[in-house]
Amino acid sequence: MSTTVQARTLQGMRDWLGQRARLKQWVIGELRETFELFGFEPLDTPAVEYAETLKGKYGEEADKLIYGFEDRGGRAVGLRYDLTVPLARVVAQYPELPRPFKRYHIAPVWRAERPQRGRYREFTQCDVDIAGSDSSLADAEIIAVVGAGFDRLGFPDYTVRLNSRKLLAGLAGWLDVSGERTLSLFRTLDKLDKIGWEGVLAELGERGFEARLGDELRALFERTDLPQSSPDESRRVLRSLEEQFADRPLALEGIAELGQLLDAIGPLGVRAGTYRIDLSMIRGLDYYTGPIFEVAVEKPKIGSVASGGRYDNLIGIFSGRAVPATGGSFGFDRIIDVIEELGLEPRGLGGTVTQVFVTVFGPETTGASLALARDLRAAGVRTEVALTGDRLPNQLRSAGRRNVPFVAILGPDEIAANEVVVRDMASGEQTRLPRATAPATLATRLGIPSPSAVPSPAGSRFEARRAGPG
Amino acid sequence: MSTTVQARTLQGMRDWLGQRARLKQWVIGELRETFELFGFEPLDTPAVEYAETLKGKYGEEADKLIYGFEDRGGRAVGLRYDLTVPLARVVAQYPELPRPFKRYHIAPVWRAERPQRGRYREFTQCDVDIAGSDSSLADAEIIAVVGAGFDRLGFPDYTVRLNSRKLLAGLAGWLDVSGERTLSLFRTLDKLDKIGWEGVLAELGERGFEARLGDELRALFERTDLPQSSPDESRRVLRSLEEQFADRPLALEGIAELGQLLDAIGPLGVRAGTYRIDLSMIRGLDYYTGPIFEVAVEKPKIGSVASGGRYDNLIGIFSGRAVPATGGSFGFDRIIDVIEELGLEPRGLGGTVTQVFVTVFGPETTGASLALARDLRAAGVRTEVALTGDRLPNQLRSAGRRNVPFVAILGPDEIAANEVVVRDMASGEQTRLPRATAPATLATRLGIPSPSAVPSPAGSRFEARRAGPG
Numbered sequence: 001m002s003t004t005v006q007a008r009t010l011q012g013m014r015d016w017l018g019q020r021a022r023l024k025q026w027v028i029g030e031l032r033e034t035f036e037l038f039g040f041e042p043l044d045t046p047a048v049e050y051a052e053t054l055k056g057k058y059g060e061e062a063d064k065l066i067y068g069f070e071d072r073g074g075r076a077v078g079l080r081y082d083l084t085v086p087l088a089r090v091v092a093q094y095p096e097l098p099r100p101f102k103r104y105h106i107a108p109v110w111r112a113e114r115p116q117r118g119r120y121r122e123f124t125q126c127d128v129d130i131a132g133s134d135s136s137l138a139d140a141e142i143i144a145v146v147g148a149g150f151d152r153l154g155f156p157d158y159t160v161r162l163n164s165r166k167l168l169a170g171l172a173g174w175l176d177v178s179g180e181r182t183l184s185l186f187r188t189l190d191k192l193d194k195i196g197w198e199g200v201l202a203e204l205g206e207r208g209f210e211a212r213l214g215d216e217l218r219a220l221f222e223r224t225d226l227p228q229s230s231p232d233e234s235r236r237v238l239r240s241l242e243e244q245f246a247d248r249p250l251a252l253e254g255i256a257e258l259g260q261l262l263d264a265i266g267p268l269g270v271r272a273g274t275y276r277i278d279l280s281m282i283r284g285l286d287y288y289t290g291p292i293f294e295v296a297v298e299k300p301k302i303g304s305v306a307s308g309g310r311y312d313n314l315i316g317i318f319s320g321r322a323v324p325a326t327g328g329s330f331g332f333d334r335i336i337d338v339i340e341e342l343g344l345e346p347r348g349l350g351g352t353v354t355q356v357f358v359t360v361f362g363p364e365t366t367g368a369s370l371a372l373a374r375d376l377r378a379a380g381v382r383t384e385v386a387l388t389g390d391r392l393p394n395q396l397r398s399a400g401r402r403n404v405p406f407v408a409i410l411g412p413d414e415i416a417a418n419e420v421v422v423r424d425m426a427s428g429e430q431t432r433l434p435r436a437t438a439p440a441t442l443a444t445r446l447g448i449p450s451p452s453a454v455p456s457p458a459g460s461r462f463e464a465r466r467a468g469p470g
Numbered sequence: 471m472s473t474t475v476q477a478r479t480l481q482g483m484r485d486w487l488g489q490r491a492r493l494k495q496w497v498i499g500e501l502r503e504t505f506e507l508f509g510f511e512p513l514d515t516p517a518v519e520y521a522e523t524l525k526g527k528y529g530e531e532a533d534k535l536i537y538g539f540e541d542r543g544g545r546a547v548g549l550r551y552d553l554t555v556p557l558a559r560v561v562a563q564y565p566e567l568p569r570p571f572k573r574y575h576i577a578p579v580w581r582a583e584r585p586q587r588g589r590y591r592e593f594t595q596c597d598v599d600i601a602g603s604d605s606s607l608a609d610a611e612i613i614a615v616v617g618a619g620f621d622r623l624g625f626p627d628y629t630v631r632l633n634s635r636k637l638l639a640g641l642a643g644w645l646d647v648s649g650e651r652t653l654s655l656f657r658t659l660d661k662l663d664k665i666g667w668e669g670v671l672a673e674l675g676e677r678g679f680e681a682r683l684g685d686e687l688r689a690l691f692e693r694t695d696l697p698q699s700s701p702d703e704s705r706r707v708l709r710s711l712e713e714q715f716a717d718r719p720l721a722l723e724g725i726a727e728l729g730q731l732l733d734a735i736g737p738l739g740v741r742a743g744t745y746r747i748d749l750s751m752i753r754g755l756d757y758y759t760g761p762i763f764e765v766a767v768e769k770p771k772i773g774s775v776a777s778g779g780r781y782d783n784l785i786g787i788f789s790g791r792a793v794p795a796t797g798g799s800f801g802f803d804r805i806i807d808v809i810e811e812l813g814l815e816p817r818g819l820g821g822t823v824t825q826v827f828v829t830v831f832g833p834e835t836t837g838a839s840l841a842l843a844r845d846l847r848a849a850g851v852r853t854e855v856a857l858t859g860d861r862l863p864n865q866l867r868s869a870g871r872r873n874v875p876f877v878a879i880l881g882p883d884e885i886a887a888n889e890v891v892v893r894d895m896a897s898g899e900q901t902r903l904p905r906a907t908a909p910a911t912l913a914t915r916l917g918i919p920s921p922s923a924v925p926s927p928a929g930s931r932f933e934a935r936r937a938g939p940g
Contacts, residue, residue, distance in 0.1 A: 005522050007562035007788040010547060013516035015560055017567070021512040037847045039824040039854030042491040046483035046592045047517060047549075047578060048537075052475050067518075069539030072582045077480060079517075090485055092477035097487070098872055100857050108517060112542045122516045133857040137836070141857065148847070267840035269848070318477035354509040366607070370737035377507045377618070378739070384509030387570050387603040387611065402568055 012113065012121030020336070022349050024124070027335060028106055030152050031126050035104035038145040040128050043103040045086040047110075051076035057085050057314065059286040065111040079110035083127040084287070084314070084327060091131045091325070092318030099132035118302065118334060129327030131315060136257050139291045139310055140264030142328045146295060146306050147270045149330060154344045158305065160275035161294045164258055165309070167241065168282065170251020171220075174244070175213055185209065189217070192280035220244060221279065228276040234262055237277045257291055287311040293328070300341045306330045351403035353382050355446050359395045360386040361411040368415050372408060372438070379439040380448040400425050406442060482583065482591030490806070492819050494594070497623065497805060498576055501596050504622050505574035508615040510598050513573040515556040517580075521546035527555050527784065529756040535581040549580035553597040554757070554784070554797060561601045561795070562788030569602035588772065588804060599797030601785060606727050609761045609780055609796045610734030616765060616776050616798045617740045623805065624814045628775065630745035631764045634728055635779070637711070638752065640721020641690075644714070645683055655679065659687070662750035690714060691749065698746040704732055707747045727761055757781040763798070770811045775801045821873035823852050825916050829865045830856040831881040838885050842878060842908070849909040850918040870895050876912060 009015055016024050032042075048071075055063050058081060068078040080086055083105045091101060106126045113119050128145050130138040143160060150158050172182045188203045195203070201214040224240045227233060238255050245251035258277060265275065283292045292309030308328030315323035339345055356376055360369045369385055376383040384404070386395045392409070399407050409421040409430075420438040423430045433441050440450065479485055486494050502512075518541075525533050528551060538548040550556055553575045561571060576596045583589050598615050600608040613630060620628050642652045658673045665673070671684040694710045697703060708725050715721035728747060735745065753762045760780030767775055778798030785793035809815055826846055830839045839855055846853040854874070856865045862879070869877050879891040879900075890908040893900045903911050910920065 004786075004790045005788055007523075007559045008520065009516060009559075009563070010518055010520060010541075010545070013518060015516070015563075016512075016514035017560070017564065018511065021514055024514065025512050036823045036852050037850070039822075039827075039852055041488065041823050042486075042495050044486035044491055044494065046479060046485070048480055048483060048580070048592065050478065050480060053477075067539075067541065069537075071480075071537065075480070089477045089479075090487070093479070093485075094487065098868070102854070110518070122518065130857065135857050135859060137830070137840070137855065138857045140840075141855070144844075264836070264840055267837040267844065269844035316474075318475055320474045352509075353506045353511050357509075360607070366734070367737040370607070370610075370734055374614075374737065374739035380507070382506050382509055384572070385607070385611070387600065387605050387608045389605060398568070 012115030014120065019350055023336060023339065023345055026346060026349065027153065031149050031330060032106065034145060034149045034152050035128050038141065040102045040104040043105045045090060047079055048077050049080055049086065051078045053089055054078045054081055054085060057287060065113055067110045067112055081111060082109050083107060083125050087129050088315040089318050091315050091323055100138065101131045104128045118337065120333060124332040126330035126332055127327060129325060131323055131325040134324035136260035137264050139261050139326045140268055142308060142326055143265050143293060144268035144270050146328045147274060158274060158295050158297050161278035161281040161296060162258060162275060162291065163278055163281045164254030164291050165288045166250050166254030166290060170245050170248040170254060174248055175216060186282045189280050190282040229273055231262055231266055231272050234277050261291055283307055283309060287314045289313055297338055300338060302334050302337055304331060305334045305338060354384045354404045355382045356406045356408055356442055357399040357404045358383060358385045358408045359392055359410060361392065365410060365412060365415060369410050372410055372420065375439040376442065379443040381439065381443050381446060482585030484590065489820055493806060493815055496816060496819065500622050501619050501800060502576065504615060504619045505598050508611065510572045510574040513560065513575045515560060517549055518547050519550055519556065521548045523559055524548045524551055524555060527757060535583055537580045537582055551581060552579050553577060553595050557599055558785040559788050561785050561793055570608065571601045574598045588807065590803060594802040596800035596802055597797060599795060601793055601795040604794035606730035607734050609731050610738055612778060612796055612798045613735050613763060614738035614740050617744060619800060628744060628765050628767050631748035631751040631766060632728060632745060632761065633748055633751045634724035634761050635758045636720050636724030636760060640715050640718035640724065644718055645686060656752045659750050660752040699743055701732055701736055701742050704747050731761055753777055753779060757784045759783055767808055770808060772804050772807060775804045775808060824854045824874045825852045826876045826878055826912055827869040827874045828853060828855045828878045829862055829880060831862065835880060835882060835885060839880050842880055842890065845909040846912065849913040851909065851913050851916060
């Protein structure tokens, strides 16, 4: 333990400190409450899974990104790549779970990506899924809870792009594209909103598609990609797609499901103008089978902040029999970026958790300072006590630098007078408070309800227990 | 994606489902609030660290338990073994952090242990640490916040056993034991409370210590291990140790620090009778340098539920210069076991997150059911809507089985009458409510404050934002 080791984080992985750590926790808390409002239950699974659990679910490219290794028992294992495959495993492994099983899961996942802006090797996923329902209502609930999450986080503007894997399969058939070329076609089409038709047509050419195909695709979009500022306009888009694919049963099935989805999300509270049918939105993962969606923001230019869809075959890989499922995943890190860029952080996040800093004058008064800290904490006030033995002015300066709102000063004079001097660090104003009532007074000034008057907060499912320290 | 994969969890790792998942979240929430009351800030670090960051910090035995592997770039990496070494790295890596730096960290860690009851390969740690203070007040704050955590969780009985690495080093010197034999001696002494003096003396013999040494050790304990039901009695134990080790400066330093610790934890609210000086409490990890502690419960017989101590040299391994630090770690899984065995769970944990289940009568009434769900959620009621297309009696039965407190029934008659039928699932009683006010009425019956009247809950540092879904 004598040589020095360089203190460093692995590339693509991050430490969460100070304000960003508090922001992360705030976002997790808000999403958790949103998920529970919709009746989703928490789930947690191990970070490490058998390699065979992880591999072959996401597509070949993705499989290469799985952090795999051998454990001490020689088992091939890996770090989870997402939270959907662990859910599929859980649903198959515990047949006693209620059906439909609605769960949320907020946890890190790992991908051996090339690190770049906004792309990390360890990142947080926030997932909501419903397993055991093939109803479009389940897909609608997912869209609704995702929208409610962004509303709760205060996102001023976002668009839910809706599509269907069945519709896309119909589109491929209509263009007479099959097998591996389908993937190639959709990889390119997926870039439409980034590179435009010029780019798409050029890339289709490079990928060996005939010019005719690109022209047909573009013409199809021109016929069907109508403005959609109202639910009725989205329904009109579906009707025009119905006409195009009248002889394609799979596409018609996908269109009908999207119609049911539109019928349900309105009453569920998804606001008109926040969603649209978008045939060019593909989503990469292999396992989707029905409706798919992506949530995008225009400002900042960061792309997708949530996505998901229906995957009716994934659970069957584990259970041997099909269990329909649908879900959505929040792009946690991009959400943090958006919140920071648009200044959506709640007030109070910028300072410190500490609300009152109690000074320590010297050895004789230490006990009195500690007892004051104890009483403040019992009153619900987040309290720190000086630990450095610094001189009083330095203690005050340190509290000020860290934006602690109040400092409680307790010297021999105050102790003799049974008082506490409280400095409001923003105004510099100092008040003398009787020692006995100072904790309750400060709690009130900080807007903390008195312990006996605390109602069960909305969203807390438990009786509050308020023993407090000491 | 066609062959079936066995759905299974790796041995020693666990899924958290249903009630246990809710219990886990509740414990994490309570501890987090306790930590913040004491002014600790959240921190999060990556699960994967450079192998050189992890190795050589915990002792040779522990190093073997680190999950190590090579990443795609050929770097030797590993899953973190605890949360203390990542903290030490962070303190060294970010010199701009405030000093003292008080942080908490709640996250999984991984150890390639042989799985057995209560010992897992992935488990949650809840740590509180203070870096940058060499004051005994910092050690006292750790003991106080740990005690406050157990009080908050409702633990009826626990004992904080206190010792000091300096005192133990003095003891080894006094017995004329040095080098590798010290470790061997302490490994055996550590078992005193499990195997008694008979066992300890026998094992010391097996380990090659002379009988004289065992006798001296036992005699020392008989002279100093006095009853400690009050702080004064603990101070008397320290005085008797002072006499024994009068010519051992390091031991005296340790004893003096323990005396300061005793002086501070009382005013900080640690209750008399919950702690004692215990020379036979050793703690395994290499990195401790000063006071150490362990929290044990008698019922159930599960041993240590928290532990920690001062480690003044660990951060220096990364930063090149010593940064004193002290901290504590909650044995999360054992805490869960104690809560379950003693029935300390809060009320309401046994059911489901859902408070109201909204039935769906048929296609014509679906929109009305979805809109009711939307309005209930906007009123803060955790609401599920039927997704299965089951017949009404089956919907009711399913909600009943899962202990959902209320079911809202909305058929064509209710819709025509602008009403909702609400069934209290515990009593079976049904009430008709006007549709318009039903959400607010149900919210009130469930004890949910109306959105406009919600005060900032104690412990929440942010302005409540209550946009609600829709």
